[in-house]
Amino acid sequence: MSYTVNCSILLTDLPLLERPAAARAAGFGAVEFWWPFETSVPGEKDIDAFVAAIRDAGVQLTGLNFNAGDMPGGDRGLVSWPDRSQEFNDNLDVVAAIGERTGCRAFNALYGNRQGGVDAAAQDELGVENLARAGQAVARIGGTVLLEPVSGTPAYPLKTADAALGIIAQVAATGVDNVRLLADFYHLATNGDDVEAVIEAHAADFGHVQIADAPGRHEPGTGNLPLQRWIARSRELGYAGPVGLEYKASQQDPFAWVSTWSTAGVGA
Template sequence: MPRLCANLSMLFTEHDFLERFDAAARAGFSGVEYLFPYDFAATDIKAKLDANGLTQVLFNLPAGDWNAGERGIACHPDRTEEFCAGVQRAIDYAQVLGNRQVNCLAGIQPAGVSTEQAQRTFVANLKYAAAELEKAGIRLVMEAINTRDIPGFFLNTTTQALAIRDAVGSSNLSLQYDIYHMQIMEGDLARTIETNLGAINHIQLADNPGRHEPGTGEINYDFLFNFIDTLGYDGWIGCEYKPATSTEAGLGWLKAYNQI
């Protein structure tokens, strides 16, 4: 069974953010991920990780004004300076937290910006981020997201992500494969993961429809977990789902896989 980590931006939200580390450990998770650490002191987060014996698995590069609806700025031509500063900020946090991987959100394609211009900007920003992160011993991943949940998001499919990875040309850039998003955008999950396993360095999960825990929707997680295990994937799988009720009430699926 692949290693599972708790996404603290989605799970245990009944608790304040720093208390979610305690709750994740009590539930049996050994690793955590979340959207952003930047609203908290890195030393405070590190103390929670250490107190609970948790591995810091992943967080995102700064992504603009999230509360205002921004979902990344990496494809925004007028914000490259802000993007580059965000890379340095992420490195500062990652070095304190022991985090060895960060995700880049492409963002929503800005009005008036052509697809070609957005792609040139995205590729240039990824080149910069991959190089700077590599110097710090940190891997970079990028995530394709479905256009139903985030209309206009620039990066939508595995094929597009692979083409952008080729254009960047860095061995320090991989894919973050989100099972929920890719079920909506392209399906054929097992074959896509198998074909592109060498380019995938992180996986996330949720069921569809509803983005709830495995077993609540159409995705055959019994098969998929066994299949991913058979492939020899040795990375983490982030549990990035919206609990159908409360987090604790919905953890039965983990017990079924002997994870807690």
């Protein structure tokens, strides 16, 4: 099994730029991040330091979010947010450049919450336009844009795989075909989606998979989701990418479960 550690939600006892090395020390060869900067267009020194932290740790950056706004404050993306659309577009070339330098080819574009006083259809029209622009921006490096259903935020409109796939189909109709579903099994299950049906219908086309257990969004084995079965079935049906570990640590060793899964023949 190929895992990639989300260093924006794990290893948070360390400064952000020390986390790739900590992931490497824990036995992982790949990491992913939410947007690690405060603005859409950070300074070159900040970008260089981020890239150096990845390189010096000897890990592969497998995923990076576009700027999604103030995540701790409740923002969940700029893609469909009219007042911040320019920020999103300003971010595109920066993200593509980081991808080019690091070899990262998967980029998560959080769709954005519904905004009061703005027509939902108008937000969706903007969302499709901006996702198409994002797809074009990363296509030059062979990149893929990921679109993710999210739980825990009522104002976020994409809560099921079908909702995200509907937007992806609209983007594809514009001629941009490198936007894919990010199947986060925790978010899908928490929102009441039929995860097994999603896997059966779409696993071969998943752009990425992420996991956390539910309830709690903690380590695999702390909840009741059949994550091992879902991952194995996704593999059987053609998903060949890494599995993102995007959960909140609740134990002293947040990766202790990996050896248990390895013993069962489904880890490592």
